[in-house]
Amino acid sequence: MEPFTKPQRIDLRLLLGPPGSGKSYLSHQLMVARMLERPGLCIAHNPMGDFPEADYEISGLDWERFDWDDFPLHSILVLDEIELICPITAPSSNTIRRILNLCRHRDYTIIAASRRPAAIHRDLTSFATKTYLFQTNEPRDIRFMREKYGDIVADQVMQAKRFKPIILGD
Helix, strand or coil: CCCCCCCCCCEEEEEECCCCCCHHHHHHHHHHHHHHHCCCCEEEECCCCCCCCCCEEECCCCCCCCCHHHCCCCCEEEECCHHHCCECCCCCCCHHHHHHHHHHHCCCEEEEEECCHHHECHHHHHHCCEEEECCCCCHHHHHHHHHHHCHHHHHHHHHCCCCCCEEEEC
């Protein structure tokens, strides 16, 4: 087992937008760029299984029993349809915080995408270091964006061009 690194701010990239908005394409681009920047394995969780560049693809995962020791420090965790893993209805103290704390201590980069921003657990959205908001007019998601990012950002998201996300964060 590798030792934990000094705890630091988690590198969490959150991509939010409807199907066909460009999230998967951008996830691939971010993943490949991160793989070139630093060593580590890439672990992808995607119900559709379309991350051929990943070292490991996992699906149907029991996150409570996942053996993180199999993966080295500085790995990249790509999670598509994150709302299925970290739904807003989940209690805040279990799986979500465990994943975030382990990733922070092991210096993982998380690239997480969701079709439904309003359905993601708030512990996840609060830790995002960079958020990519793709064009949407879905009322629940716009309401979430108004509450989380303000009226100006929500209006920009509704008027954004297809495949051109609004980028927030570092």
